[in-house]
Amino acid sequence: MDELFIKVVIASWKQVVSRVDQRFAPLNDEQLQKQVAPDRNRLFYLLGHLTAVHDRMLPLLGIGDRLYPALDEVYITNPDRSVADPLPAADLKKAWGEVNTALISAVEKFSADDWLKKHTAVTDEDFAKEPTRNRLAVFLSRTNHVAFHAGQVVLVK
Amino acid sequence: MDELFIKVVIASWKQVVSRVDQRFAPLNDEQLQKQVAPDRNRLFYLLGHLTAVHDRMLPLLGIGDRLYPALDEVYITNPDRSVADPLPAADLKKAWGEVNTALISAVEKFSADDWLKKHTAVTDEDFAKEPTRNRLAVFLSRTNHVAFHAGQVVLVK
Known part of the structure; x- marks a missing residue:
């Protein structure tokens, strides 16, 4: 039973991430x-923001060290268009993919025990x-966070 | 353990619903x-859409009959501004509250067993x-759906 719960939770994450991913994938810098x-x-900015937020999940869930800590300054601490993008689109997309794979x-x-450990x-x-205040709560909260921004991304024609 | 899983899942739903609710609550028809x-x-339209989608969850999750089936035609089947709004804002907000409470x-x-039953x-x-393809999957999918539209609602100044 626990296994089925977890399977559904992970499938839900994958679905929202892949939805936003499919939107970003074909787009170039311009x-x-x-x-x-x-x-x-x-x-x-949203691609950078989601990458930074997901990268922060690595230590938050006790998985490991961050891969792209420098993104926070540009895509979390500061609002859009206040700091120059440090990476070209291709590199940012690569980071997004790496972080999600990790x-x-x-x-x-x-x-099931791991999921209920504290973040x-x-x-x-x-x-x-x-x-x-466990890992599952973080994971569901971040699933909602991707969905939240996915709703914005689809507005672009 | 199951209990804790379920508690976190329900808290996640409540958080996104209350977030969008707080946005809608103070707004009048205009x-x-x-x-x-x-x-x-x-x-x-989004308020009507979310109300209709949540109302559909009542039979989908085996909870009971729908409260506002007439909303589908206006807020699911048809795109925005193609059919007149059947209810004033106050009544639609009341429906939204009732459906979510139910x-x-x-x-x-x-x-835990109920959650893993088929929808x-x-x-x-x-x-x-x-x-x-169980009730939990429907519930998480609809949680993401609210979050998706919440991301759009917050764009309005």
Whole structure:
């Protein structure tokens, strides 16, 4: 039963990630400059943002060190168009793919117990009080986060 | 352990629904006429769409009959601005609240076994081959669906 639960949770993540991935994949640097709505984020920024947020999940879920920590400054700390994009589209897409591969191959090995372990941003003490602050909660929250931005990405014609 | 899994899944749903709810709640009929981007859906349409989709979850999850089946024609079958809105904003918001209350109070009573039962749009035969076509899969998919549209709703200033 646990196994089936986990299978469905991972399938849900894969579905939203692949949905946004299919949108980004065919676009070049220039096409990625489009904004999702007037005065709103460029697709390029959203790709960087999602890559940075997923990269942060590696330590947060206890999987390992980050692959692209330098992206945070540009795509999390600062708003769009305030800092120059440090990577061309092809390299950013490569990073996006690498980060997602690292994540998915690790979580596919998680046991049911692993999923219910605390994430690394919560203390032992707080976790004892709130056992829902676990890896599963982070994973579902980030699944919703991709879906949230996917809703914006599809607005670009 | 199952209990903790389910708790996290339901908390994730509540978080995205309440996020979009807080956006819609203060808006009147006129404010809901705004579109999320040029030539894209109005907020009013998205509220109707989410209400209709959640209402469909009642029979899909085996909870009970639909409360607002008439919304489908306007907010699922047809694109925005092709059919007149059948309800004023206040009534549509009431429907949105009722549907979500019916859903959440039913799923909060689901046991782990209930979550892994087939949803009603899959045959026994197909379910035997693909046991992931269960209620949990529907619930996660609809959680992502709300998050997807929440990402659009927040674009309106």
